[in-house]
Amino acid sequence: MRRFGKTPSAMEYDFLSIETAQRKRWNEDETYRVTEGALAPDGTPKKKFYALDMFPYPSGAGLHVGHPLGYIASDVIARYKRHQGYNVLHPMGYDSFGLPAEQYAIQTGQHPAVTTETNIARYRQQMDLLGFSFDWSREVRTSDPAYYKWTQWIFGLLYQSWYDVEAGGARPIAELVARFEREDKAWATMDEGQKSTVLMEHRLAYLADSQVNWCPALGTVLANDEISGGRSERGGHAVEQKTMRQWIMRITAYADRLIDDLDTVDWPSSIVEIQRNWIGKSTGASIRFEVAGTREAGNPLKIEVFSTRPDTIYGASFIVLAPEHDLVKQITTEEMRKKVEAYCEQAGAASERERMSGERGISGVFTGAYAVSPISGEQLPVWAADYVLAGYGTGAVMAVPAGDDRDWAFAQHFNLPIPAIFEGHDTGEGATVDKSAVLMNSGALDGLAAKDAMAIAIELLEEKGAAEARVNYRLRDAVFSRQRYWGEPFPIRYKDGIPQLVEDGQVVLPEVDEYLPTADGDPPLARATRWSVPTGERMEYNTMPGWAGSSWYFLRYMDPANNAAFCDRSKSDYWGQVDLYIGGAEHGTGHLLYSRFWTKFLFDRGLIGFHEPFKKLVNQGMILGRSSFVYRIEGGPCFVSFDRRKEFKTQRLHVDVSLVDGDVLDTEAFKNWRPEYANATFELSEDGSYRCGSEVEKMSKSKFNVENPDDLVERYGADTLRCYEMFLGPLEQAKPWDTKGISGVHNFLRKLARLYRDQDGACLVVDSAPAADGLRTVHKTIKKVSKDLDRLSWNTVVSAMMIGVNELTAQDAHQRELLEPLAVLLSPYAPHLAEDLWSLLGKKGSVCDAPWPVFDAAHLVEAEVTYPVSFNGKVRFELMVAADMSPSDVEAAALGDARAAAQLEGNRPKKVIVVPGRIVNIVV
RNA sequence: GCGGGUAUGGUGAAAUUGGUAGACACGCUAGAUUUAGGAUCUAGUGCUUUACGGCGUGUGGGUUCGAGUCCCUCUACCCGCACCA
Structure with missing residues (x-):
């Protein structure tokens, strides 16, 4: 780290020896070990507080300064709550199944367990440096068989459960079987395979053929939230649709509760909205239109459409089917057949590319068929068009051009009629989506607005047997199979092709010779020759997705060593919901939704006593890196300074930020950086310096903009880094990292230490009574710090303490009565220094257990x-x-x-x- | 297009219910001091004006004795979803 000179380490604040000594002490004393039912000094049980971080995937790159941000924030709160007398659960673990370790294994043959172990050791080492108050005796790893045994068990329970709508929750599948035996005569006549097929339609974890997002490059299926813009989130590979037999989670059974219960949690509004939109509830009606002149088994064919505006049915002037809709083939007339087939084929092929480009023109084709409006008896032409999605609702819509923008545009484009159904609305202008518009030309609905017309319309249609009220969700059941090696194996074997839950031992991830699919295209587990249980006909070769283990890990921390259950009910009753959960916003539709789903399920089955996992959620913003760039003149070894780059044809290259100081490049260091730049020449700016360009972007090794916490800890100490990360700004906000400001925070800690010790390390604390101004400063600071911690305003707490220290320094105040509470205030942010000062003050126990000071308003008057x-x-x-x-x-x-x-x-x-x-x- | 968020000095930011905008830091300027270290200390630092003063929280308007804060309008940027009927 040549950018920084040597930090003077004065006797009053020798952070290196302080931090080493305190960490050793905490370790020996097991300061952070926590047990259920801990008692307060007065013998009453302490109240509990559960502060949790989203556990990391241990990647090979190690931690950069952005990773600990959330951990520091939660640690501050965990320590604060402990001072306030709470029994605080503050654990950490690893989400250690995942793709990178597997891909590394494919390349090197190294077992993913080995890579994972190495990475975890490195993570642990880096985290230990920062002085977190984690109770490491509760560590969990999702790839540990003792852990995933229970992930498998929960899967088994989901498999053995169904959603009883009447009971409003999950029930054992045995109850359903009993009901079938009692009430359904056909049941007794069925063979095992038929029964299995029927039950699959009810199980919460079920096997089904489904259209999945298949990523050939990764050789696996991906969930919708693992894809963005038609490409895989990880690696950016192309994704295509494919039909496969997959394990699927019936999360849609919980759609309503997942939406409704969002009202009961204290989460950022953005995440709540993301989940709401993701679930995408819409209420309306399912309406059936008979197709004119068709007969099948004596009845006319019917097109079922979903509409959120059944009240506008009089305005329907045509029907549109998705090109993939089954009925398209059946109803298309002979003279239209060629055209329709050509269109459907082209629509299917083009959709993917054009969806990504975001620009799709209006297209569609008339099938030649007509549908009959159940209410007016009018004949409506049936079209196939790609603006209707096969995957949503029924894949068919009744087009009401006067009331829907897309229908209107389509009608305009193909010159279809646009019946006017709203008073005072010019149908030539566009559609009216305003729900307060008053209906006309709509029979019994005339004069009504949507609010009142809706129920009447559904009633009218129901009388004719042509519709019923219905709720639709955008949310799909979640595909739960992955064709990977490094994940939880399913506790499933097959007998006569029927899946059987393995209950005679744990299915442990078997060894394989290669971490690749077999020649037949089976997943890597098909290579396994030795399994931990009898395999029967064959085992399930898929593994579970990454979110399986992370959907319940917060429960395992409560009872991490339990061999008899995933978590004893008494433990989960004691700790309850996570009171504060801190992590990135990128999990909005993945982890945070799935863990809510599993929590509700476990609640339904009576295994835990709460149905929302995370009471309060805070998303920390990403810490961005500031990248530096050099500009190489094409074809040569010459680099041109930023302000003159336009004079040449240049190529922009990332340069390591440690070679740059305030945009000025250390050209000698640059030449030594990489062999290919050894002979570099420079076109300098007027002032004789080489200026770099810069940009704020994600911190990453490949961008050479990574700041490593270890270096900063070595140079300034962990306490300084902790305070600085909190001081940067509001936790929720994304912010670029700038190491420069750290000196201000470091000076603050030194200044604070100087209140306690002089430059030779001698104690300055006196027992005399403090002056009024000193008391005012300290009590003002206690008040402000407490209030700001209560409202989770981490950054302003640091400012408040700086002000307090500045004032005490100016007052030359060294009284014990002032410095004791100050040390406690400091403890959540700078625990090492606070602990050291606490000892200096002659205190016996850890500062962690010191009661939080209470401000006395009398001193503030x-x-x-x-x-x-x-x-x-x-x-x-x-x-x-x-x-x-x-x-x-x-x-x-x-x-x-x-x-x-x-x-x-x-x-x-x-x-x-x-x-x-x-x-x-x-x-x- | 829909949903959510953001906008304050050269920089990160602060201002909890409307009540002295810019606290606290970084940076910068000047000075002091020093074994000349990028250390430490002191003073200054929103813009503008010689000064009195004037102007200032993305734009335009409104409510109010008083608006960064409340209401309406517009703009820019960020995030999520995106033909969801």
């Missing part, structure tokens, strides 16, 4: 207050008066002041406002 006196809102002078002066006396004092007379220039004030303790405003 001031004898006099200063009122800003403003005229017409502009402050003109300040007025010092006794603090207990009444508003009317303050008014008199202000008006009586000579400076007021000067402002008034003899005029009489129109009005005088006195806000006690705040301000005086005089209106002239």
Whole structure:
């Protein structure tokens, strides 16, 4: 780290030896070990608090300064709550199944377990440096067989459960079987395979053929939230649709509860909205239109459409089917067949590319068939068009051009009629989506707005047997199979092709010779020759997705060593919901939705006593890196300075930020950086320096903009890094990292330490009584710090402590009565230094258990207050008066002041406002 | 297009219910001091004006004695979803 000189390590704050010593002490004393039912000093049980971080995937790159941000924030709160007398559960673990370790294994043959172990060791080492108060005895790893045994068990329970809509929750599948035996005569006649097929339609974890997102490059299926823009989130590979037999989670059974219960959690509104939109609930009606002139088994064919606006049915002028819709083939007339087939084929092929480009014209084709409106009896032409999606609703819509923008555009484009159904609406102008528009030409619905017309319309249609009210969700059941090696194996074997839950032992991830699919295209597990259980006909070769293990890990921390259950009910009853959950916003539709789903399921089955996992959620913003760039003149070894780059044809290259200081490149260091730049020459700026370009982007090794916490800890200490990361700004906000500001925070800690020790390390603390100003400073600081921690304003706490220390320094205050509470205030942010100072103060136990200081308002009372006196809102002078002066006396004092007379220039004030303790405003 | 968010000095930011905008830091300027270290200390630092003063929280408007904060309008940027009937 040549950018920084050597930090003077004065005796008053020798952070290196302090931090080493305190960490050792915490370790030996097991300071952070926590047990259920801990008692307060007075013998009463402590209240519990559960502070949790989203556990990391241990990647090979190690931690950069962005990773610990959330961990520091949660650690601050965990420590604060502990000071307040809570029994705090604050654990950490690893989401250690995942793709990178597997891909590394494919390339090198190294077993993913080995890579994972190495990476975890590195993560642990880096985290230990930062002085977190994690109870490491509760560590969990999702790839540990002792852990995933219970992931498998929960899967088995989901498999053995169904969703009883009447009971409003998950029930054992045995109850359903009993019901079938009791009520369904056909059941007794079925063979095992048929029964299995029927039950599969009810199980919460079920096997089905489904259209999946297949990624050939990764050789696996991906969930919708693992894809963006038609490409895989990881690696950016192309994704295509494919039909496969997959394990699927019936999360849609919980769609309503997943939406409704969002009202019961204290989460950022953005995440709540993301989940709401993702679930995408819409209420309306399912309406059936008969197809004119068709007969199948004696009945006319029917097209079922979903509409959120059944009240606009009189405005329907045509019907549109998705090109993939089954009925398209059946109803298309002979003369239209060629055209329709060509269209459907082209629509299917083109959709993927054009969806990505985002620009799709209006296209569609008439099938030649007509559907009959169940309400007016009118014949409506049936079209196939790609603006209707096969995967949503019924894959068919009734087009109401007057009431829907897309239908309107389609009608315009193909010159289809646009019946006017809204009063005062010009159908030539566009559609009216306004729900307050009043209906006309709509039979019994005339004169009504959507609010009232909706129910009547559904009623009318129901009478004719043509519709019923229905709720639709955008949410799909979640595909739960992955064709990977490094994941939880399913506790499933097959007998006569029927899946059987393995209950005679744990299915442990078997060894394989290669981490690749077999020649037949089976997943890697098909290569396994030795399994931990009898395999029967064959085992399930898929593994579970990454979100399986992370959907319940917060429960395992409560009872991490339990061999008999995933978590004893008494433990989960004690710890309950996670009180504060901190992590990135990128999990909005993945982890955070799935863990809610599993929590509700476990609640339904009576295994835990709460149905939402995370009471309060905070998303920390990403810490971005500031990348630096050099500009190489094409074809040569010459680099041109930023401001002159336009004079040449250049190529922009990332350069390591440690070679750059304030945009100026250390050219010698640059030449030594990489062999290919050894002979570099430079076209410099006018001032003789080489200036780099810069950009704020994600921190990543490949961008050479990574700041490593270890280096900063070595140079400034963990306490400084902790305080600095909190000081950067509001936790939720994304912010670029700038190491420069760290010195200010480091100085603050030194200044604070100097209140306790002089430069030779001698103790300065005295037992004499403090002065009033010292007490005021300390109690003001206690008040502000406590309040800001309560409202999770991490950054302003640091400022408040800086102000306090600045004042105490100016007061030359060294009284024990002041410095004791100050050490406790410091402890959540700078635990090592606080612990050290606590010892210096002669305290026996850990500062972690010191009670949080309580501010005494008596010390904050001031004898006099200063009122800003403003005229017409502009402050003109300040007025010092006794603090207990009444508003009317303050008014008199202000008006009586000579400076007021000067402002008034003899005029009489129109009005005088006195806000006690705040301000005086005089209106002239 | 829909949903959510953001906008304040050269920089990160603060201002909890409307009450002295810019606290606290970084950076910068000047000075002091020093074994000359990028250390430490002191003073200054929103813009503008010689000064008195004037102007200032993305834009335009409104409510109010008083608006960064409340209401309406527009703009830019960020995030999520995206033909969801």
